[in-house]
Amino acid sequence: MRPINIGLTQEQRQGVINLLNQDLADAYLLLVKTKKYHWDVVGPQFRSLHQLWEEHYEKLTLNIDALAERVRALGGYPIGSMEGFLKVATLKEHAGDVPTATGMVSNLVEDHEQVIRNFRDHVDRSAEEFHDQGTSDFLTGLMEQHEEMAWMLRSFIEGQAIDSDGRQSVAQAKTPVGV
Numbered sequence: 001m002r003p004i005n006i007g008l009t010q011e012q013r014q015g016v017i018n019l020l021n022q023d024l025a026d027a028y029l030l031l032v033k034t035k036k037y038h039w040d041v042v043g044p045q046f047r048s049l050h051q052l053w054e055e056h057y058e059k060l061t062l063n064i065d066a067l068a069e070r071v072r073a074l075g076g077y078p079i080g081s082m083e084g085f086l087k088v089a090t091l092k093e094h095a096g097d098v099p100t101a102t103g104m105v106s107n108l109v110e111d112h113e114q115v116i117r118n119f120r121d122h123v124d125r126s127a128e129e130f131h132d133q134g135t136s137d138f139l140t141g142l143m144e145q146h147e148e149m150a151w152m153l154r155s156f157i158e159g160q161a162i163d164s165d166g167r168q169s170v171a172q173a174k175t176p177v178g179v
Contacts, residue, residue: 004075012130017076019122020135023142024067024078025089026118030111031060033094037104045101049156056108056149063142070138090118105157112150119143 004013038053068078079085086093091111099107119139127136 006074008074008130008132010075012132013074013076015130016126016132016135017071017074019125019139020067020071020074021076021079022088022090023115023118023122023139024064024071025085025087026091026111026115027060027064027067028082028085029089029091029093030108030115031057031064033091033111034060034108037108040098041101041104043101045156049101049105052152052156059145059149063145066138066142070135074132074135090114102157105153109150109153109157112146112153116143116146116150119146 006013008016034053034057038050038057041049041053071078079088091114094107119142123136123139123143126132126139
């Protein structure tokens with residue numbers, strides 16, 4: 001087999017592959033949670049959440065394929081088993097837990113925010129530690145998608161009054177939390 005000659009050493013490529021496989025594992029866990037919540041959500045917000053989560057799991061599915069293909073482009077092999085995903089993922093399962101609709105949204109916000117923090121670290125490490133600006137750029141694009149998904153989910157549970165200039169309403173700001 002001809003060695004890969006793309007301006008990165010085997011060690012640099014392997015470092016990036018390890019980061020990508022962690023991102024792939026987190027993406028799979030997030031996909032499974034999103035699908036499960038899509039199936040199990042009930043209540044007055046059923047339709048809107050059901051549709052939102054369908055949009056999200058479709059994006060996640062595309063991102064999973066892109067992550068795996070990036071691993072292959074660098075000469076590695078993507079993790080391909082749930083056992084493998086669970087070993088390297090930073091996200092945790094909530095097996096057996098079926099929260100309320102708001103609890104589901106909150107769990108997904110936390111997971112997306114963890115993924116975003118991981119991407120920020122992986123973007124920097126890809127560029128600075130492994131000198132792979134291509135992967136850094138690729139991960140930046142994925143991070144931006146997760147930022148949008150997290151924002152949509154946060155918006156669902158925030159529900160604060162906002163003035164026309166974008167600031168929180170003065171009356172709302174003075175109301176104690178939980179009142």
